Amino acid sequence: MAVNMATTYTELMQLNIPDVRSSYCAKDTMLYALSLGLGADPLNETDLTMVYEKDLKALPTLPVVLAHPGFWPREQKSGLDFVKIVHGGQFIKLHKTLPIEGDIVGRGKVRDVIDKGEGKGALVYFERCLFDAQTNEKLVTMEQTLFCRGDGGMGGSGGSAPKPHVVPERNADVSWDCKLMPQTALLYRLNGDMNPLHADPKIAQQAGFERPILQGLATMGVAAAALTKTVCDGDPQKITELDVRFTRPCFPGETLRTEAWVDGGDVSFRVSVPDRKVTVIDNGRASLI
Template sequence: MATTYEDLMKLEVPDVSSTYSEKDTMFYALSLGAGTDPMDACDLGLVFEKNLQAIPTMAVVLAHPGFWPREQNSGLDWVEIVHGGQRVKLHKSLPVAGKIIGRGRVRDVIDKGEGKGVLVFFERNLFDAETDELLVTMEQTLFCRGDGGMGGSGNQPVAPFAIPDRPADLSVEREVSPQMALLYRLNGDMNPLHADPEIAQKAGFDRPILQGLGTMGVAALALIKTVCEGDPSRMTEVDVRFTAPCFPGETLRTDIWMDAKGAAFRVSVPVRKVTVIDNGRVDIRG
């Protein structure tokens, strides 16, 4: 079933209500590889109930609508969809447990032309279920490679953050376990692209790839330890562009350029000389 710009803008994605616990907060961190060094005090604060703090990027898996392009009969060719970018803005620090409501909508569609795909911008807000206080605003950019020519708003994409033209101030390397994509999907992202070799091959990959949001989470671990000086509550916004897939079992390097408000960053797979996240930006509280 094909779709149109008008159909996507009218698509109704049901609200999602969910309760999460400290155990879920710890599992999210563990699914990213936190806690591999039992003597790392920064990681320990993310995976152990004593002084537990939530990784801000955990917001992307809370009250998750699932793989909505497929589950809501959007008409998009979901096998050809890749995650192009993600922004997470925290209006207050994420609690380590709570009950929340997620409300999502298609905010914009930019058509790149027949055979060139479309960009779909999906906005999602998380609210405290008891007070209706807005906790987090997120925007997911989907590159729908099989849907060009459907029409769009005529808007232009926002220019990405620029990486400084100088050597990075800091670099952090973290290994991605061979099971990371399978573990990460248990947070709620059940796209079979990250588990089923047959689906991955239909999408043009020789094997399942790591979730882009998982790659973003690994970068968040590096940023918490460096830019945030071990305190995840200082992170107020993070924005990334996904430029290439990472595969489970690889090592990711996060290069960081510090500035007055936070930092710019880029994530690569050194052994393949491939950038997997570019034009990254993190803002922190002083």
Template sequence: MAIHYDRLMAWPFEDVRHRYTQRDTLLYALGIGLGADPTNEAELRFVYEKDLLALPTLPVVLGYPGMWMKDPATGIDAVRLVHGEQGLRIHRLPAPEGEVIGRTKVTGLIDKGPGKGALVYTERTVHDAACGELLATLSSTTFCRADGGFGGPTGPVKAVHELPARTSDHSLDFATQPRAALIYRLSGDYNPLHAEPAVARAAGFERPILHGLATYGIAGWALTRSVCGGDPHALRAMDVRFSSPVYPGETIRTEVWVDGNVVSFRARAVERDVVVLNNGRAELR
């Protein structure tokens, strides 16, 4: 079954009412990998309930609509899709606990042609359930590797942020744990690609890979540490392209360039010297 353009553009998402607790906020930070050193007080603020703070990337797991692309009616081969790009704009950092409403919609479909795949653009807004205030806007690009040639539009595609040519201003290494994906999935993304070796091999990977949004969170933490003084409220927006998978246990090195309140970044898996996040752009308040 192929993608049907009109059906997918009008996909009937239901609002997601999501009540989350301090435990969920703690678990998200632990899934990113914070707290490996119990004496690191900069990380303790996010993994211990005393004076708890939410990480700036917490909105990526709030109001999540689930694995809706697995529905056969979408026409998407869900085994062969990968997360292509992720954007986040924080209007107000969510509290460490609360209730939100997530509203998702498909904003675009790009047909790259037979054998070249398709792009699905989606947007999710996260609102405070009590007052309706908009907390965050998330944009996502999913690369559907097996679904090109459905007769849809070939553009326009999202512009790529170019990184500065100079040496990075900051660089921060972060060691992930071999069980990182098994912890991160408890924040709501239960795709077996990140847990079952057989599923990972069927998708073309040698073993289960880390969630792209976990790597995204690691980069967000690197930005928080290197250019925000550890203050999660200082990060306004963050947009990046996923360029290669990460295997749990690898070290992620985030390279950062600062130009006023605009920050460019990328991340690489140190052991393989492979860029895993690229063309990153962030904004500071």
């Protein structure tokens, strides 16, 4: 018997996501880093370069909060069962050093859909690029992987999901522990992610969590900061690509451990919560210059 889907592969690929034009300033760049916990030690000169206007540099994950289209599966009436969507992974490629302030345009589109079959969900790959609003120069390419648990059977391109990056089996070359502030999720929301799941205990409990969880992209930002400290000599501009797979949620107040394996300009990494013995980011990969 045919299943009446709220959307189809063809409709999703043709979905029009409006461009988003916005401006950001040095204060936004500093707030982003502060929301991830940088600056906790006022004598840490590496942190100061990302939270203080003198010699300010942007973290490579800052683009995820710039010129954002919002939760497009719901706001653009995509037909996807947005309540059952899980953020599965995130890719960032910086084509040039990201300015600490500027006028930008964000352009997004559904790049691909991989249908796992009825009752098995679908993978939707959403590509978003940032351009300089004045010159139209491409600054950043990003790709968000969404696991749409309620949308299997809508059809797809027939392709297969790329294999996850393999983290080496040897002991990590470097490791960095970061104690999250209890209010980390509340601070990170001020970058533009206003999902109440990260603030409202009642909504978090309705979603099956004991309390509000940390944003996955905030976890990725903490990992980028850890890599900056451990393998980039304190310079975030050395990171040109980041690719992660989100595996488990974490909570504000927990300690995140970022372990990294360095092979020249290629860095593999993983993020865990040692107290609970769970991995929250796996198959991480970074490219350095």
